[in-house]
Amino acid sequence: MKILVTGGAGFIGSHITDALIAEGHSVVVLDNLSSGRIENLNPNSHFIQGDIRDIALIDRIFKEHRFEIVNHHAAQMDVRKSVEDPIFDAETNIIGSLNLLEACRKYSVGRFVFASTGGAIYGEQDYFPADENHATRPESPYGVAKCSIELYLHYYLSVHGMQHTIFRYANVYGPxxxxxxxxxxxxxxTNALLAERQCVIFGDGKQTRDYVYIGDVVRAHIEALKKGGESETFNISTGIETDVNSLFSMLSKITTGGKATVQYADARKGEQKRSVCSAAKAEEVLGWRPAVKLEDGLRSTVEYFQKALA
Ligand SMILES: NC(=O)c1ccc[n+]([C@@H]2O[C@H](COP(=O)([O-])OP(=O)(O)OC[C@H]3O[C@@H](n4cnc5c(N)ncnc54)[C@H](O)[C@@H]3O)[C@@H](O)[C@H]2O)c1
Structure with a gap:
C-alpha cells in the first residue's frame, strides 16, 4: 500500500516507517525536521522535508502520490511547551492535522491513523487503569489539541465516510x-546517567506513568493495518504504573550499578499525579498485547544510547 507517514524522521514515526517498509509497503515521509533527525530516516522511504502547516505543499504531495493511508505522527509533542505557547501548539497540532484531513477528504484517502495520547487526554483519572471509555478531560493545550483531532476524525467518518484508527499511546520509550x-x-x-550528569526529579518522584516500549507500539500498528475494519480507538499501554523514583532506580542499576544519585526539585505545576491505561480493547480486537518488560526495554534503550554516544 502507499502510505504517508508524517513525522517519519522522529522517534515513533521512524520506527513505524521501518516496519511498514519491511512489510512491503511504499512509504513517503513528511517531516520538517524540527525535532526529527535525518539519521532516523529509512533509506527506502521517499523523504519530503516540509511542514504540515504548509497547505499548498500538502495539496501538491497528495495530488502526486495518491495515498491509501495517512499515518499521522508529526506534532509539537511537548506538553509544557503547549502550556507556554498554546497558539503554536494549535497551529501544528490542530491546523496542521486539519490540513492533512482535508487533503485526505479531497483525494479520497481510505484511512487516517492518528497518534493520540492516553497520558494527556484523560487528565487526572477517576479510575485506574483508564479504558477508552474514561472521560476525556485534558489539562493541557496539547491534550486539548489531540482531543479535538479525535473529534474531527469522528466528523470525517460520519459525514465523509473516512475510516480512522486512533492510538492513544501511554508513555512510549526506546531507541x-x-x-x-x-x-x-x-x-x-539515560542520556544524563551515561554522561555522568545529575538526574533531576521534579516533586517527590511518586508520580506514576505507564511506560510502553516502541517495539510494542510498532506491532500494534502492523496488527491494525492487517486487520483493517471499523474505525476504532485503542489505548496502547501496559496497564502497569511505575513511579519516577522506581524508573530512576532501574536505569541507575543498568547504567551505574545503582551508584548514581538523584536531585529533587520543586514539583512542576499542573503535572499529573497518576497515569495508567488499560489495553484490554487492543488485546480483544487486535490480538495485541505489550510483550516487552520495562526492565528489558530499558536495557535495549541504554544499549542504543551507549552506541549513539560512543
Ligand atoms: N512519545 C510519547 O510518549 C508519545 C505519547 C503520546 C503521543 N505521542 C505522539 O506521537 C507522535 C510522535 O511523537 P514522538 O515521541 O515520536 O516525537 P518526535 O518529536 O520524535 O516526532 C515528531 C516528529 O514530527 C516532526 N514535526 C513536528 N512538527 C512538524 C510540522 N509542523 N510539520 C512536519 N513535521 C513536524 C518532528 O520533526 C518530528 O520528526 C506525536 O504526535 C506525539 O504527540 C507520543
Missing part, C-alpha cells in the same frame, strides 16, 4: 527518543 527535549524521561535520564 531514537530525543533526550534533549523536556519530554521523554527515559531518554533524558
Amino acid at each position: 531514537r527518543q530525543d533526550p534533549h527535549g523536556e519530554a521523554g524521561v527515559v531518554a533524558i535520564f
Whole structure:
C-alpha cells in the first residue's frame, strides 16, 4: 500500500516507517525536521522535508502520490511547551492535522491513523487503569489539541465516510527518543546517567506513568493495518504504573550499578499525579498485547544510547 507517514524522521514515526517498509509497503515521509533527525530516516522511504502547516505543499504531495493511508505522527509533542505557547501548539497540532484531513477528504484517502495520547487526554483519572471509555478531560493545550483531532476524525467518518484508527499511546520509550527535549524521561535520564550528569526529579518522584516500549507500539500498528475494519480507538499501554523514583532506580542499576544519585526539585505545576491505561480493547480486537518488560526495554534503550554516544 502507499502510505504517508508524517513525522517519519522522529522517534515513533521512524520506527513505524521501518516496519511498514519491511512489510512491503511504499512509504513517503513528511517531516520538517524540527525535532526529527535525518539519521532516523529509512533509506527506502521517499523523504519530503516540509511542514504540515504548509497547505499548498500538502495539496501538491497528495495530488502526486495518491495515498491509501495517512499515518499521522508529526506534532509539537511537548506538553509544557503547549502550556507556554498554546497558539503554536494549535497551529501544528490542530491546523496542521486539519490540513492533512482535508487533503485526505479531497483525494479520497481510505484511512487516517492518528497518534493520540492516553497520558494527556484523560487528565487526572477517576479510575485506574483508564479504558477508552474514561472521560476525556485534558489539562493541557496539547491534550486539548489531540482531543479535538479525535473529534474531527469522528466528523470525517460520519459525514465523509473516512475510516480512522486512533492510538492513544501511554508513555512510549526506546531507541531514537530525543533526550534533549523536556519530554521523554527515559531518554533524558539515560542520556544524563551515561554522561555522568545529575538526574533531576521534579516533586517527590511518586508520580506514576505507564511506560510502553516502541517495539510494542510498532506491532500494534502492523496488527491494525492487517486487520483493517471499523474505525476504532485503542489505548496502547501496559496497564502497569511505575513511579519516577522506581524508573530512576532501574536505569541507575543498568547504567551505574545503582551508584548514581538523584536531585529533587520543586514539583512542576499542573503535572499529573497518576497515569495508567488499560489495553484490554487492543488485546480483544487486535490480538495485541505489550510483550516487552520495562526492565528489558530499558536495557535495549541504554544499549542504543551507549552506541549513539560512543
Ligand atoms: N512519545 C510519547 O510518549 C508519545 C505519547 C503520546 C503521543 N505521542 C505522539 O506521537 C507522535 C510522535 O511523537 P514522538 O515521541 O515520536 O516525537 P518526535 O518529536 O520524535 O516526532 C515528531 C516528529 O514530527 C516532526 N514535526 C513536528 N512538527 C512538524 C510540522 N509542523 N510539520 C512536519 N513535521 C513536524 C518532528 O520533526 C518530528 O520528526 C506525536 O504526535 C506525539 O504527540 C507520543
